[in-house]
Amino acid sequence: MKNKIIVSIILFHFLFGMNLLLAQSDFEIVENFKKRVSQVEQHIKDADSLAELAKIDREIEKLRSDFIPNEELLNRSLYPNNFDKTFRNLREAYQLRENDFTQIDVLATEVTGLRVEVDTLRRRNNELTLQFEELGQQTSARIGELEKTIARLNSSLKKRDQIVMNMIDSMLTPSGSDGELSPKEKQQLLSEAEQNNVLYHIKRAVNDNIRFINATELQPDDIEELRNRQQNFFRIWGSVGPTMVELYAARGKSTNELKEIDEAFSRWHNELNREVWVSIRSKFAGNNVKLQNFSSGEEFTAVITNYIGDEIRNANTRGNDETEATYNRFVDSTWYSGINSEWLPFLLDNNMLDEKDKDTIEVMIASWKDTVYPGGINWLYIVIAVVVIALIIFFFTRKPQKTTETIISSEPS
Amino acid sequence: MKPIKYFIFIVFLSLQACSSLTLKPADFSWPIESVLEVSKDGFVKEDRHSLFFDTKNMFLEETEDSSAYMNKEIRIIRDAKGYYYITSNNFNNVYVFNVYDGELCLENKIEITETGISKPAFNQRPPYIELVEGSNKHLLSNDGIKSED
Numbered sequence: 001m002k003n004k005i006i007v008s009i010i011l012f013h014f015l016f017g018m019n020l021l022l023a024q025s026d027f028e029i030v031e032n033f034k035k036r037v038s039q040v041e042q043h044i045k046d047a048d049s050l051a052e053l054a055k056i057d058r059e060i061e062k063l064r065s066d067f068i069p070n071e072e073l074l075n076r077s078l079y080p081n082n083f084d085k086t087f088r089n090l091r092e093a094y095q096l097r098e099n100d101f102t103q104i105d106v107l108a109t110e111v112t113g114l115r116v117e118v119d120t121l122r123r124r125n126n127e128l129t130l131q132f133e134e135l136g137q138q139t140s141a142r143i144g145e146l147e148k149t150i151a152r153l154n155s156s157l158k159k160r161d162q163i164v165m166n167m168i169d170s171m172l173t174p175s176g177s178d179g180e181l182s183p184k185e186k187q188q189l190l191s192e193a194e195q196n197n198v199l200y201h202i203k204r205a206v207n208d209n210i211r212f213i214n215a216t217e218l219q220p221d222d223i224e225e226l227r228n229r230q231q232n233f234f235r236i237w238g239s240v241g242p243t244m245v246e247l248y249a250a251r252g253k254s255t256n257e258l259k260e261i262d263e264a265f266s267r268w269h270n271e272l273n274r275e276v277w278v279s280i281r282s283k284f285a286g287n288n289v290k291l292q293n294f295s296s297g298e299e300f301t302a303v304i305t306n307y308i309g310d311e312i313r314n315a316n317t318r319g320n321d322e323t324e325a326t327y328n329r330f331v332d333s334t335w336y337s338g339i340n341s342e343w344l345p346f347l348l349d350n351n352m353l354d355e356k357d358k359d360t361i362e363v364m365i366a367s368w369k370d371t372v373y374p375g376g377i378n379w380l381y382i383v384i385a386v387v388v389i390a391l392i393i394f395f396f397t398r399k400p401q402k403t404t405e406t407i408i409s410s411e412p413s
Numbered sequence: 414m415k416p417i418k419y420f421i422f423i424v425f426l427s428l429q430a431c432s433s434l435t436l437k438p439a440d441f442s443w444p445i446e447s448v449l450e451v452s453k454d455g456f457v458k459e460d461r462h463s464l465f466f467d468t469k470n471m472f473l474e475e476t477e478d479s480s481a482y483m484n485k486e487i488r489i490i491r492d493a494k495g496y497y498y499i500t501s502n503n504f505n506n507v508y509v510f511n512v513y514d515g516e517l518c519l520e521n522k523i524e525i526t527e528t529g530i531s532k533p534a535f536n537q538r539p540p541y542i543e544l545v546e547g548s549n550k551h552l553l554s555n556d557g558i559k560s561e562d
Contacts, residue, residue, distance in 0.1 A: 026445045026534075027445045028534065
């Protein structure tokens with residue numbers, strides 16, 4: 001009995017529903033279909049996961065099955081679309097969204113991988129930073145140690161040079177009033193030289209000094225000290241060298257060793273000069289100013305003036321920032337921060353550079369400054385113009401007053 | 414005598430014009446009705462079929478009220494022969510129009526009820542037009558009601 005009631009209710013609803021369906025306007029069916037399609041399209045757009053998209057897949061299928069009885073009506077009514085094309089469009093939209101999620105998944109996987117890689121690199125960077133800091137500490141320690149070693153070496157060379165110079169000096173016994181050595185003194189000089197192996201020590205001392213110069217980058221003070229030492233050494237050798245040559249020649253001995261010593265002294269002198277120019281050039285290079293090689297005052301002046309000339313000529317084609325940066329690197333950071341105060345006095349004192357060359361360079365620098373910062377000249381013109389105008393105004397305002405006074409004073413009282 | 418001559422002449426011309434070129438069969442039916450809102454000036458516009466006309470006289474005919482078209486919508490459909498069937502909510506009639514020289518001319522006025530049609534809808538049921546009125550349905554042609562459920 002109960003089952004019969006349930007079946008009756010279902011049948012009633014089915015028939016009523018069918019009746020409603022049959023009585024439905026085609027227009028409403030089409031509008032209802034369009035509304036459902038729009039809803040599905042919106043759901044596709046709003047879906048935020050593949051799981052949610054899977055539900056929409058079922059929704060599309062249900063939509064199709066719901067409206068398949070009206071396919072013919074919809075084919076006629078959905079101009080310019082039709083039933084199948086509408087579902088193809090929905091499927092395409094669905095597929096695109098699915099591809100988006102697939103791509104997002106792939107990208108998410110890549111991001112995860114990259115995150116792991118970043119973590120690994122971060123750890124590696126930390127390790128490297130620690131190693132770098134340790135190496136920095138070690139390097140600082142080593143540099144300090146090296147500087148101490150250089151200082152010790154310099155000091156040792158200085159002591160050894162002094163001993164060798166004393167040795168040479170001691171060979172020179174007081175001579176007669178005419179400065180000529182007696183045969184006995186000459187014999188004594190020769191035997192002492194041979195006995196003390198003096199020539200070997202001199203040659204060794206000069207060569208060691210040359211090696212020291214080549215191995216280190218020296219500052220003006222160091223070079224000044226080395227130059228004094230070299231000149232002192234050369235002066236002492238000059239007092240005994242010619243006599244030694246004469247003695248060796250008189251006794252038929254080879255004078256090659258003596259000539260080698262002369263050449264070594266000459267090389268020492270040249271190396272010192274070369275070291276000066278190398279140090280100056282490296283000072284520029286340290287501030288990213290790349291100059292051509294130079295090994296004399298003339299070459300130095302020519303290189304500097306050519307460099308500045310090129311910069312002045314190229315100032316118009318470069319941007320202001322670049323021109324100013326180059327000027328600042330050269331002039332402010334190098335020329336006036338080291339070369340002018342440290343090296344120029346040394347170069348001038350040692351006749352390695354003329355005052356004329358120095359002036360030439362400074363004129364070029366002033367010209368460069370005018371090119372880079374032309375505003376200064378304009379201000380000067382403005383100040384001059386203001387002064388001239390003020391003088392003219394003063395002149396014209398003073399003159400009439402005097403005339404009036406003259407007229408008044410000339411009137412009869 | 415003269416009118417007879419004129420009549421024969423006109424009939425002759427008509428027959429000659431018709432017999433010169435005829436394209437048939439032709440189907441003017443719309444797949445579904447269109448539901449159009451009446452503008453404040455009494456006009457309706459159907460974009461898909463490029464139809465535009467004034468409804469004021471039809472509302473005046475139906476309601477005898479010159480402002481009855483305000484805030485109303487009409488339902489319109491065209492049958493295979495090219496007749497337009499128009500009605501609106503609470504209308505008693507369905508108006509059948511034919512096109513003539515840039516105008517919609519009343520072909521037939523089909524009375525459906527005396528109490529007003531509630532929520533009417535047209536369906537294309539070739540060769541007829543179906544009028545749905547709630548659960549009631551009427552099959553219409555340009556001549557009138559063909560059958561009712």
